[in-house]
Amino acid sequence: MLTYHIKKLLIVSWLTLLCFMLLSNVHAWEVPQYLRMQAGTRLWFSAIDGHLIQNDRTRLDLKDNLGIKQDELAWEFFAALRVKSIHVARVRIEPSTLYTQSLSGSYLRVFDARMGYDLDFYMSPQILLGLNIDLDIMNLGSRVNQVAVGGLLYNYSASATRVLPGLGLHGTFYPIISGIALRPNISTRFNWWSSENLENRDWELAGSVDIPVNQLWTWTVSGGYRIWNVKVKRDRDTVDMTRSGPFIETAILF
Numbered sequence: 001m002l003t004y005h006i007k008k009l010l011i012v013s014w015l016t017l018l019c020f021m022l023l024s025n026v027h028a029w030e031v032p033q034y035l036r037m038q039a040g041t042r043l044w045f046s047a048i049d050g051h052l053i054q055n056d057r058t059r060l061d062l063k064d065n066l067g068i069k070q071d072e073l074a075w076e077f078f079a080a081l082r083v084k085s086i087h088v089a090r091v092r093i094e095p096s097t098l099y100t101q102s103l104s105g106s107y108l109r110v111f112d113a114r115m116g117y118d119l120d121f122y123m124s125p126q127i128l129l130g131l132n133i134d135l136d137i138m139n140l141g142s143r144v145n146q147v148a149v150g151g152l153l154y155n156y157s158a159s160a161t162r163v164l165p166g167l168g169l170h171g172t173f174y175p176i177i178s179g180i181a182l183r184p185n186i187s188t189r190f191n192w193w194s195s196e197n198l199e200n201r202d203w204e205l206a207g208s209v210d211i212p213v214n215q216l217w218t219w220t221v222s223g224g225y226r227i228w229n230v231k232v233k234r235d236r237d238t239v240d241m242t243r244s245g246p247f248i249e250t251a252i253l254f
Contacts, residue, residue, distance in 0.1 A: 035083060040251025042076040044226060048099050048108070050241030052142065058149055062099070062241065065147050068108060069101040071245075078251075088118035088130075104146045108241075111139040118170065126174050134166035134191050136200065140232055140239050160234040164200040166191030183210040199231035210253070218253040 047070050052060040062068055078092040092114040100107035113136070120130035141159035148154070168191035175184060184207070191202040206224030213219050227244040 035081070036253065037079070037081055038220075038251050038253045039079040040077075040220070040249055042078065042247055042249035044074040044076060044247040045071070045245045046074045046097070046226075046243045047071050047245045048241055048243050050239070052144065053238040053240055054154075055237065058152070060144060060147055060149055060154060060237075062108060065149055066106040066108070066144060067102040067104060068099045068106060070099070072097055072099050074110075074243075076249075078249075085123070086120045086130075088120065090114075090116040090118065092116070102145075105143065106145045106147060107143050108239075109139075109141040110243075111141075113137045116166075126176060128172040128174075130170050132166075132168050132170050132189065132191065134168070134202075136164040136166065138162055138164055138230070138232070140234070142239070156236055158234050158236040160232065162198060162232050164198055164230065164232075165193045166200050166202065168192055168202075182212075184208065185210070197233040199229065201227075201229045203227050204247075206247075216254060220251045220253055221248075222250070223248045 048062060048068075049070065050062050052062070052066070054060065060066060063070055074094055074097040076092055076094045078090065080088055080090045082088045092112075094110065094112040097110045098107060099109070114134055116132055116134040118130050118132045120128055122129040139159065139161045141157075143157045144154045146153065146155060168189065170187065170189040172185050172187040175186075177184065186205075186207050188205045189203070191200065193200040204224055204226035206222050208220055208222040211219045211221070223246065225244075225246050227242065229242045231238065231240045
């Protein structure tokens, strides 16, 4: 746990230092209107909670039964392409996050690749509202080793790749602050989908600051909180998990 907090402190300190270094070199807001590109990375201090639900409805708790570590740093890499101001194509990849450190050797591994499309149907100097469609390609792999529940001993490995669709809304509020080149904003995004074999609910709230480096490049620093609940049916069991926690991200916008 101490190492976890040290990582958080170092990352936040580095981003704060870099922000002050760039403040002396900001320029007026002047960006291309037809085509914009963005790329960056996110560090998500995720905490996991949930169960592996067996076909006989026995629940193996990820913490109490499997004994895995709940807190884990998840890395995500993302890129977006905005065309004609209102169309946005997005891609986001979480290469692999391993929740482990169980004394029995049990673990849960998450891989997620997300493709999405935004249609921003309302824009003003202060408010942006839009619809979003997402398609997640998620792989959930797990190892249950020497886990005893209800007088039964469970030993198995399972892995499944599922496609999780999502429909939702997003919005951003831009406070008007005169006399500075920086542009702060507050944004939120929600996705939802439910069917017989899967559920997908993803919500996040973030605050960001856009820092114009020159007339073309803008550096963005964001921080927020995310809650993501996924329920996926596999051959051996059903993974019902919730991942939540704060995140920070940085990106370059051209």
